Amino acid sequence: MxxxxxxxxxxxxxxxxxxxxxxxxxxxxxxxxxxxxxxxxxxxxxxxxxxxxxxxxRPLLGLSVEEMQDLKNAKLGLELIGNLGKYLKASLRYFSAGRNxxxxxxxxxxxxxxxxxxxxxxxxxxxxxxxxxxxxxxxxxxxxxxxxxxxxxxxxxxxxxx
Structure with a gap:
């Protein structure tokens, strides 16, 4: 062709x-x-x-499928606050993954x-x-x-x- x-x-x-x-x-x-x-x-x-x-x-996010769904559905509360460090790191990696x-x-x-x-x-x-x-x-x-x-x-x- x-x-x-x-x-x-x-x-x-x-x-x-x-x-x-x-x-x-x-x-x-x-x-x-x-x-x-x-x-x-x-x-x-x-x-x-x-x-x-x-x-x-691309770097892995470090979250399982279940954890990704939990993060997507998370509401401001003790569970989200308790996992804030983990989710914040994953969110930064997620942003990087989206940019790439x-x-x-x-x-x-x-x-x-x-x-x-x-x-x-x-x-x-x-x-x-x-x-x-x-x-x-x-x-x-x-x-x-x-x-x-x-x-x-x-x-x-x-x-x-x-």
Missing amino acids: SNNVISKENLVGTWKLVDFYTVNAQEKVSYPFGENPTGYLVYTENGYMSVSIMTTN YLSYSGTYQIRGNSVIHNLEVSLVPDWIGLDFERNVKFSEGQIILTNMVKDTSYNLTWKLIP
């Missing part, structure tokens, strides 16, 4: 993240999720998409050489309802999605999983 004609036929599938870097106006290259991020991008035949990207080797993770999903549309992601669900609540336009280039079983934010170019390369 080395042409750059975008269609559902050549977009639909599960894609694994190969590379993610930014280039600013001074041509400085940065890696928002480190030099070896992990991620998946899924486009479905019926017009839905989902993307998740994370820094590899990106996820959103919704529908998509193809327009010219771009794909537009219509966000319905997002880790960042402020993004819900927004449309993210990505320029698309195909190259040897990979797609490269690019977009500009202010003076910075975001470049993500994805490899199709057979």
Whole structure:
């Protein structure tokens, strides 16, 4: 797949993240999720998409699934105060984990050489309802999605999983 004609036929599938870097106006290259991020991008035949990207080797929170649920449901009281130290440390690690993770999903549309992601669900609540336009280039079983934010170019390369 080395042409750059975008269609559902050549977009639909599960894609694994190969590379993610930014280039600013001074041509400085940065890696928002480190030099070896992990991620998946899924486009479905019926017009839905989902993307998740994370820094590899994120620190563990140190809480079990049950403790995470207890923390989520905790009300101000003796139990919360008694475990405040533990929960405060976990909350700081949770914040760090969130900073090193990106996820959103919704529908998509193809327009010219771009794909537009219509966000319905997002880790960042402020993004819900927004449309993210990505320029698309195909190259040897990979797609490269690019977009500009202010003076910075975001470049993500994805490899199709057979």
